[in-house]
Amino acid sequence: MVRVSVIIKALNEEKGIARAIESALKAVAPLGGEVILADSLSTDRTVEIASRYPIRIVQLESPADRSCGVGAQLGYQYARGEFVYILDGDMVMKPDFLVKAVAAMADRPEVAGVGGLVVECNTESLEFLARKKRAPKNMSPGEVDRLDMGGLYRRSALERVGYMTNRHLHSYEELELGVRLRARGYRLMRIDVEAVDHYGHSTPAFQLLLRRWRTNYICGLGELVRSSLGQPHLPLILRELRELWLYIGVIGWWATLATVLALGVALPDEAAAICAAAFIALLAAPLLAMTVRKRSIHEAAYSVVSWSFNAAGLVKGFFTRPRPAADAIPASVIRD
Secondary structure (H helix, E strand, C coil), X not given: CEEEEEEEXXXXXXXXXXXXXXXXXXXXXXXCEEEEEEECCCCCCHHHHHCXXXXXXXXXXXXXXXXXXXXXXXXXXXXXXXXXXXXXXXXXXXXXXXXXXXXXXXXXCCXXXXXXXEEECCCCCHHHHHHHHHCCHHHCCEEECCCCCCCEEEHHHHHXXXXXXXXXXXXXXXXXXXXXXXHCCCEEEEEEEEXXXXXXXXXXXXXXXXXXXXXXXXXXXXXXXXXXXXXXCHHHHHHHCHHHHHHHHHHHHXXXXXXXXXXXXXXXXXXXXXXXXXXXXXHHHHHHHHHXXXXXXXXXXXXXXXXXXXXXXXXXXXXXXXXXXXXXXXXXEEEC
C-alpha cells in the first residue's frame, strides 16, 4: 500500500499550482507516496500546468458539484495511501512535515489526524489579519477539535466514519470531519511543526464576502447543521461552535429591529418617535461596541457586515436540501 496520499484541492489555481505540486512531491518522497490533484473544473491553466508532473489528476464532471467539501472527497475516491493529507492549491507544503506527522501518529491508533502550524503569507487581507489576531485555539499546538487548513488523516479512521469530507458542504468540511471522528472516540492533534505556507485570497475583505455569497461558501454552517440533524456528532456542534450562536443572535437582532420598526409604523406619533430612537440605538449598538473593542471603525464595520452575511448564509444553508454525503462523485480521470 502507498504510505501517504496528498490530495490537492484546486479550482482556478494556475498562479500557484506548480509550487503546490512540487512541494507535495518533495514532502511525500521520503515516505513513498502519491499526489492527486482533485480539480473542480478549472477554467484556467491549472490542469495544463499540473499535467507536467507525475501525479494523478481527477476532475469533476459537473460544475454543479463544486463545493469545499467535494475536493478532498473526490481525491479520496482515488487515493491509495495508508495516510491521507489535504492540501489547498494556494498552499506550499513544508518538506519535513509529513515525516514528523506520521511519526507522531505511530503507535497511537486513537489519533486519527495530525496537523501542523500554518504560516499565513497574506499580509493584506483584513479577514486573514483578523484571524491571526484571534489566534484560534484549534490552530495552536495540542489536542484540537478540527484540523482547519489541512491535516494528515489515518485511512482506517476515515473508513470507519464512512467518508472523508461531506461533498454537500460549501465550508466547514474539516470541522464536520473532525466532529465525526471525535464522536467515534478518535483524537486530533496539532504538532509544533510548520506544515504549510498559505497564500490565500488577495480579494478585498468586503468583495470577498460577496464572492462567498455567490459561491455559497457562506452557507456552509447552515448546511452543516442541517446535515447533522439526528447524527451522533450534532451535540458536539451545538456545544462547541460559538459562531453558530453568534449568528443566531444576529438573526434575533434582525427580528428585534423588525419588530421595533413595525411598532413605529403602527403606533401614534409620540410612541412612533420613541420606536424610531430605539431602532437607531439598536442598529448602531453592535457597531459602537465593536469599534470600542477593536479600536477601528473599519474593522468594526467589517465584523458587523460579516456577521450579517454569515447569519443570512446560515438560514440559506439550513434550508438547502442536502445530498447524500457518501455517494460517489461523478468524475473523470484526466491523468493516472
